[in-house]
Amino acid sequence: MEFAERWIQLVMMGVKTVSYSVLVNGHRFQTFTPSRGIRQGDPLSPYLILLCAEGLSAYTAKAVEEKRLHGLQVNRGAPVITYLFFADDSIFFARATQEECLALKNILHAYELEYGQMVNFHKWEVSFSANVKPHSKLITSGTLQMQPVEKHQKYLGLVTEVGRDKKDLFAGLKERIRQKLKGWKEKSMSVAAR
Incomplete structure:
Protein backbone atom coordinates (compact mmCIF):
# COMPACT_ATOMS: atom_id res chain seq x y z
CA MET A 1 0.00 0.00 0.00
CA PRO A 43 -9.14 7.87 19.58
CA LEU A 44 -6.61 7.54 16.74
CA SER A 45 -5.72 3.95 17.69
CA PRO A 46 -8.62 2.11 15.93
CA TYR A 47 -7.90 3.96 12.68
CA LEU A 48 -4.23 3.00 12.78
CA ILE A 49 -5.20 -0.63 13.43
CA LEU A 50 -7.49 -0.49 10.38
CA LEU A 51 -4.68 0.89 8.23
CA CYS A 52 -2.38 -1.92 9.36
CA ALA A 53 -5.11 -4.51 8.73
CA GLU A 54 -5.60 -3.06 5.26
CA GLY A 55 -1.87 -3.48 4.60
CA LEU A 56 -1.94 -7.10 5.80
CA SER A 57 -5.00 -7.66 3.63
CA ALA A 58 -3.14 -6.27 0.58
CA TYR A 59 -0.15 -8.57 1.19
CA THR A 60 -2.48 -11.57 1.49
CA ALA A 61 -4.47 -10.62 -1.63
CA LYS A 62 -1.24 -10.36 -3.61
CA ALA A 63 -0.20 -13.86 -2.46
CA VAL A 64 -3.60 -15.22 -3.56
CA GLU A 65 -3.29 -13.44 -6.92
CA GLU A 66 0.17 -14.98 -7.39
CA LYS A 67 -1.28 -18.39 -6.36
CA ARG A 68 1.05 -18.68 -3.35
CA LEU A 69 -2.02 -18.96 -1.05
CA HIS A 70 -5.32 -20.63 -1.88
CA GLY A 71 -7.55 -20.12 1.16
CA LEU A 72 -10.80 -21.90 1.93
CA GLN A 73 -13.89 -22.27 -0.20
CA VAL A 74 -17.06 -23.55 1.52
CA ASN A 75 -18.59 -24.63 -1.80
CA ARG A 76 -17.82 -24.26 -5.50
CA GLY A 77 -19.81 -21.07 -6.05
CA ALA A 78 -18.63 -19.35 -2.87
CA PRO A 79 -15.79 -16.83 -2.71
CA VAL A 80 -12.41 -17.94 -1.39
CA ILE A 81 -11.70 -16.94 2.22
CA THR A 82 -8.02 -16.44 3.01
CA TYR A 83 -8.31 -14.52 6.28
CA LEU A 84 -10.66 -13.12 8.89
CA PHE A 85 -9.69 -10.11 11.02
CA PHE A 86 -11.18 -9.52 14.48
CA ALA A 87 -9.92 -6.45 16.36
CA ASP A 88 -6.26 -7.38 16.90
CA ASP A 89 -6.63 -11.08 16.02
CA SER A 90 -6.35 -12.76 12.64
CA ILE A 91 -7.34 -16.16 11.30
CA PHE A 92 -5.69 -17.34 8.08
CA PHE A 93 -6.85 -20.18 5.85
CA ALA A 94 -4.36 -22.02 3.66
CA ARG A 95 -3.61 -25.44 2.26
CA ALA A 96 -1.61 -27.74 4.51
CA THR A 97 1.56 -27.57 2.42
CA GLN A 98 5.03 -26.38 3.24
CA GLU A 99 4.88 -23.89 0.34
CA GLU A 100 1.74 -22.18 1.63
CA CYS A 101 3.09 -22.10 5.19
CA LEU A 102 6.26 -20.41 3.96
CA ALA A 103 4.18 -17.95 1.91
CA LEU A 104 2.17 -17.08 5.02
CA LYS A 105 5.33 -16.62 7.10
CA ASN A 106 6.80 -14.38 4.36
CA ILE A 107 3.63 -12.24 4.32
CA LEU A 108 3.81 -11.77 8.08
CA HIS A 109 7.53 -11.03 8.01
CA ALA A 110 7.00 -8.37 5.31
CA TYR A 111 4.13 -6.95 7.38
CA GLU A 112 6.36 -6.73 10.47
CA LEU A 113 9.06 -4.88 8.53
CA GLU A 114 6.66 -2.50 6.80
CA TYR A 115 4.36 -1.65 9.71
CA GLY A 116 6.72 -1.96 12.67
CA GLN A 117 4.41 -4.37 14.49
CA MET A 118 5.64 -7.68 15.81
CA VAL A 119 3.60 -10.82 15.25
CA ASN A 120 3.50 -12.92 18.41
CA PHE A 121 4.06 -16.41 17.02
CA HIS A 122 3.85 -17.89 20.55
CA LYS A 123 0.11 -17.17 20.52
CA TRP A 124 -0.36 -18.88 17.18
CA GLU A 125 -2.26 -22.14 16.84
CA VAL A 126 -2.79 -24.31 13.82
CA SER A 127 -5.76 -26.58 13.22
CA PHE A 128 -6.55 -28.83 10.30
CA SER A 129 -9.64 -30.02 8.47
CA ALA A 130 -10.55 -33.69 8.80
CA ASN A 131 -9.15 -34.66 5.38
CA VAL A 132 -5.54 -33.55 6.06
CA LYS A 133 -3.18 -36.53 6.34
CA PRO A 134 -1.06 -36.93 9.52
CA HIS A 135 2.17 -36.53 7.50
CA SER A 136 0.97 -33.18 6.09
CA LYS A 137 -0.03 -32.04 9.60
CA LEU A 138 3.48 -32.83 10.82
CA ILE A 139 5.19 -30.94 7.98
CA THR A 140 2.84 -27.97 8.26
CA SER A 141 3.12 -27.57 12.03
CA GLY A 142 6.90 -28.02 11.77
CA THR A 143 7.17 -25.32 9.11
CA LEU A 144 5.02 -22.94 11.16
CA GLN A 145 6.86 -23.99 14.35
CA MET A 146 3.69 -24.50 16.37
CA GLN A 147 1.73 -27.32 17.94
CA PRO A 148 -1.46 -28.41 16.21
CA VAL A 149 -4.74 -27.96 18.08
CA GLU A 150 -7.39 -30.63 17.66
CA LYS A 151 -10.33 -28.38 18.41
CA HIS A 152 -10.65 -24.72 19.37
CA GLN A 153 -13.21 -24.52 22.16
CA LYS A 154 -14.22 -20.86 21.91
CA TYR A 155 -13.08 -17.75 20.12
CA LEU A 156 -14.22 -14.30 21.27
CA GLY A 157 -16.74 -16.07 23.51
CA LEU A 158 -18.33 -18.02 20.66
CA VAL A 159 -18.03 -21.70 19.79
CA THR A 160 -15.86 -22.40 16.77
CA GLU A 161 -17.59 -25.52 15.49
CA VAL A 162 -21.32 -25.91 15.01
CA GLY A 163 -22.98 -29.27 14.50
CA ARG A 164 -26.62 -30.22 14.10
CA ASP A 165 -27.70 -29.48 17.70
CA LYS A 166 -27.56 -25.70 17.71
CA LYS A 167 -30.16 -25.19 20.46
CA ASP A 168 -27.97 -26.42 23.34
CA LEU A 169 -24.83 -25.01 21.76
CA PHE A 170 -26.10 -21.42 21.69
CA ALA A 171 -28.21 -21.56 24.89
CA GLY A 172 -25.45 -19.84 26.92
CA LEU A 173 -25.03 -17.09 24.35
CA LYS A 174 -28.79 -16.59 24.15
CA GLU A 175 -28.99 -16.26 27.95
CA ARG A 176 -26.12 -13.73 28.03
CA ILE A 177 -27.89 -11.62 25.41
CA ARG A 178 -31.17 -11.88 27.33
CA GLN A 179 -29.45 -10.67 30.53
CA LYS A 180 -27.80 -7.76 28.69
CA LEU A 181 -31.12 -6.67 27.19
CA LYS A 182 -32.81 -6.96 30.58
CA GLY A 183 -30.13 -4.73 32.12
CA TRP A 184 -30.46 -2.15 29.35
CA LYS A 185 -34.24 -2.16 29.68
CA GLU A 186 -34.05 -1.59 33.45
CA LYS A 187 -31.58 1.28 32.99
CA SER A 188 -33.78 2.99 30.41
CA MET A 189 -36.99 2.75 32.50
CA SER A 190 -37.87 5.51 34.88
CA VAL A 191 -38.19 4.68 38.60
CA ALA A 192 -41.98 5.11 38.39
CA ALA A 193 -42.22 2.64 35.46
CA ARG A 194 -40.39 -0.04 37.44
Whole structure:
Protein backbone atom coordinates (compact mmCIF):
# COMPACT_ATOMS: atom_id res chain seq x y z
CA MET A 1 0.00 0.00 0.00
CA GLU A 2 1.31 3.39 -0.93
CA PHE A 3 0.14 6.59 0.74
CA ALA A 4 0.94 10.16 -0.27
CA GLU A 5 3.88 11.56 1.70
CA ARG A 6 1.83 14.52 2.97
CA TRP A 7 -0.85 12.17 4.31
CA ILE A 8 1.78 10.08 6.11
CA GLN A 9 3.23 13.25 7.66
CA LEU A 10 -0.21 14.30 8.94
CA VAL A 11 -0.88 10.90 10.52
CA MET A 12 2.58 10.77 12.10
CA MET A 13 2.11 14.28 13.45
CA GLY A 14 -1.04 13.02 15.19
CA VAL A 15 0.92 10.10 16.64
CA LYS A 16 4.09 11.96 17.67
CA THR A 17 2.53 15.10 19.15
CA VAL A 18 0.42 13.28 21.74
CA SER A 19 0.76 14.51 25.31
CA TYR A 20 -1.10 13.66 28.51
CA SER A 21 -1.77 15.31 31.82
CA VAL A 22 -3.00 13.70 35.02
CA LEU A 23 -5.62 15.00 37.44
CA VAL A 24 -5.03 14.09 41.10
CA ASN A 25 -7.62 15.34 43.60
CA GLY A 26 -8.79 17.87 41.04
CA HIS A 27 -5.32 19.33 40.44
CA ARG A 28 -3.77 19.03 37.00
CA PHE A 29 -0.12 18.02 36.87
CA GLN A 30 2.38 19.00 34.19
CA THR A 31 1.82 17.41 30.76
CA PHE A 32 4.12 14.65 29.61
CA THR A 33 4.81 12.90 26.32
CA PRO A 34 4.58 9.09 26.23
CA SER A 35 7.79 7.32 25.26
CA ARG A 36 5.98 4.65 23.23
CA GLY A 37 3.61 6.66 21.05
CA ILE A 38 -0.15 6.59 21.48
CA ARG A 39 -1.90 4.44 24.05
CA GLN A 40 -4.44 1.74 23.24
CA GLY A 41 -7.47 3.85 24.22
CA ASP A 42 -6.44 6.81 22.08
CA PRO A 43 -9.14 7.87 19.58
CA LEU A 44 -6.61 7.54 16.74
CA SER A 45 -5.72 3.95 17.69
CA PRO A 46 -8.62 2.11 15.93
CA TYR A 47 -7.90 3.96 12.68
CA LEU A 48 -4.23 3.00 12.78
CA ILE A 49 -5.20 -0.63 13.43
CA LEU A 50 -7.49 -0.49 10.38
CA LEU A 51 -4.68 0.89 8.23
CA CYS A 52 -2.38 -1.92 9.36
CA ALA A 53 -5.11 -4.51 8.73
CA GLU A 54 -5.60 -3.06 5.26
CA GLY A 55 -1.87 -3.48 4.60
CA LEU A 56 -1.94 -7.10 5.80
CA SER A 57 -5.00 -7.66 3.63
CA ALA A 58 -3.14 -6.27 0.58
CA TYR A 59 -0.15 -8.57 1.19
CA THR A 60 -2.48 -11.57 1.49
CA ALA A 61 -4.47 -10.62 -1.63
CA LYS A 62 -1.24 -10.36 -3.61
CA ALA A 63 -0.20 -13.86 -2.46
CA VAL A 64 -3.60 -15.22 -3.56
CA GLU A 65 -3.29 -13.44 -6.92
CA GLU A 66 0.17 -14.98 -7.39
CA LYS A 67 -1.28 -18.39 -6.36
CA ARG A 68 1.05 -18.68 -3.35
CA LEU A 69 -2.02 -18.96 -1.05
CA HIS A 70 -5.32 -20.63 -1.88
CA GLY A 71 -7.55 -20.12 1.16
CA LEU A 72 -10.80 -21.90 1.93
CA GLN A 73 -13.89 -22.27 -0.20
CA VAL A 74 -17.06 -23.55 1.52
CA ASN A 75 -18.59 -24.63 -1.80
CA ARG A 76 -17.82 -24.26 -5.50
CA GLY A 77 -19.81 -21.07 -6.05
CA ALA A 78 -18.63 -19.35 -2.87
CA PRO A 79 -15.79 -16.83 -2.71
CA VAL A 80 -12.41 -17.94 -1.39
CA ILE A 81 -11.70 -16.94 2.22
CA THR A 82 -8.02 -16.44 3.01
CA TYR A 83 -8.31 -14.52 6.28
CA LEU A 84 -10.66 -13.12 8.89
CA PHE A 85 -9.69 -10.11 11.02
CA PHE A 86 -11.18 -9.52 14.48
CA ALA A 87 -9.92 -6.45 16.36
CA ASP A 88 -6.26 -7.38 16.90
CA ASP A 89 -6.63 -11.08 16.02
CA SER A 90 -6.35 -12.76 12.64
CA ILE A 91 -7.34 -16.16 11.30
CA PHE A 92 -5.69 -17.34 8.08
CA PHE A 93 -6.85 -20.18 5.85
CA ALA A 94 -4.36 -22.02 3.66
CA ARG A 95 -3.61 -25.44 2.26
CA ALA A 96 -1.61 -27.74 4.51
CA THR A 97 1.56 -27.57 2.42
CA GLN A 98 5.03 -26.38 3.24
CA GLU A 99 4.88 -23.89 0.34
CA GLU A 100 1.74 -22.18 1.63
CA CYS A 101 3.09 -22.10 5.19
CA LEU A 102 6.26 -20.41 3.96
CA ALA A 103 4.18 -17.95 1.91
CA LEU A 104 2.17 -17.08 5.02
CA LYS A 105 5.33 -16.62 7.10
CA ASN A 106 6.80 -14.38 4.36
CA ILE A 107 3.63 -12.24 4.32
CA LEU A 108 3.81 -11.77 8.08
CA HIS A 109 7.53 -11.03 8.01
CA ALA A 110 7.00 -8.37 5.31
CA TYR A 111 4.13 -6.95 7.38
CA GLU A 112 6.36 -6.73 10.47
CA LEU A 113 9.06 -4.88 8.53
CA GLU A 114 6.66 -2.50 6.80
CA TYR A 115 4.36 -1.65 9.71
CA GLY A 116 6.72 -1.96 12.67
CA GLN A 117 4.41 -4.37 14.49
CA MET A 118 5.64 -7.68 15.81
CA VAL A 119 3.60 -10.82 15.25
CA ASN A 120 3.50 -12.92 18.41
CA PHE A 121 4.06 -16.41 17.02
CA HIS A 122 3.85 -17.89 20.55
CA LYS A 123 0.11 -17.17 20.52
CA TRP A 124 -0.36 -18.88 17.18
CA GLU A 125 -2.26 -22.14 16.84
CA VAL A 126 -2.79 -24.31 13.82
CA SER A 127 -5.76 -26.58 13.22
CA PHE A 128 -6.55 -28.83 10.30
CA SER A 129 -9.64 -30.02 8.47
CA ALA A 130 -10.55 -33.69 8.80
CA ASN A 131 -9.15 -34.66 5.38
CA VAL A 132 -5.54 -33.55 6.06
CA LYS A 133 -3.18 -36.53 6.34
CA PRO A 134 -1.06 -36.93 9.52
CA HIS A 135 2.17 -36.53 7.50
CA SER A 136 0.97 -33.18 6.09
CA LYS A 137 -0.03 -32.04 9.60
CA LEU A 138 3.48 -32.83 10.82
CA ILE A 139 5.19 -30.94 7.98
CA THR A 140 2.84 -27.97 8.26
CA SER A 141 3.12 -27.57 12.03
CA GLY A 142 6.90 -28.02 11.77
CA THR A 143 7.17 -25.32 9.11
CA LEU A 144 5.02 -22.94 11.16
CA GLN A 145 6.86 -23.99 14.35
CA MET A 146 3.69 -24.50 16.37
CA GLN A 147 1.73 -27.32 17.94
CA PRO A 148 -1.46 -28.41 16.21
CA VAL A 149 -4.74 -27.96 18.08
CA GLU A 150 -7.39 -30.63 17.66
CA LYS A 151 -10.33 -28.38 18.41
CA HIS A 152 -10.65 -24.72 19.37
CA GLN A 153 -13.21 -24.52 22.16
CA LYS A 154 -14.22 -20.86 21.91
CA TYR A 155 -13.08 -17.75 20.12
CA LEU A 156 -14.22 -14.30 21.27
CA GLY A 157 -16.74 -16.07 23.51
CA LEU A 158 -18.33 -18.02 20.66
CA VAL A 159 -18.03 -21.70 19.79
CA THR A 160 -15.86 -22.40 16.77
CA GLU A 161 -17.59 -25.52 15.49
CA VAL A 162 -21.32 -25.91 15.01
CA GLY A 163 -22.98 -29.27 14.50
CA ARG A 164 -26.62 -30.22 14.10
CA ASP A 165 -27.70 -29.48 17.70
CA LYS A 166 -27.56 -25.70 17.71
CA LYS A 167 -30.16 -25.19 20.46
CA ASP A 168 -27.97 -26.42 23.34
CA LEU A 169 -24.83 -25.01 21.76
CA PHE A 170 -26.10 -21.42 21.69
CA ALA A 171 -28.21 -21.56 24.89
CA GLY A 172 -25.45 -19.84 26.92
CA LEU A 173 -25.03 -17.09 24.35
CA LYS A 174 -28.79 -16.59 24.15
CA GLU A 175 -28.99 -16.26 27.95
CA ARG A 176 -26.12 -13.73 28.03
CA ILE A 177 -27.89 -11.62 25.41
CA ARG A 178 -31.17 -11.88 27.33
CA GLN A 179 -29.45 -10.67 30.53
CA LYS A 180 -27.80 -7.76 28.69
CA LEU A 181 -31.12 -6.67 27.19
CA LYS A 182 -32.81 -6.96 30.58
CA GLY A 183 -30.13 -4.73 32.12
CA TRP A 184 -30.46 -2.15 29.35
CA LYS A 185 -34.24 -2.16 29.68
CA GLU A 186 -34.05 -1.59 33.45
CA LYS A 187 -31.58 1.28 32.99
CA SER A 188 -33.78 2.99 30.41
CA MET A 189 -36.99 2.75 32.50
CA SER A 190 -37.87 5.51 34.88
CA VAL A 191 -38.19 4.68 38.60
CA ALA A 192 -41.98 5.11 38.39
CA ALA A 193 -42.22 2.64 35.46
CA ARG A 194 -40.39 -0.04 37.44
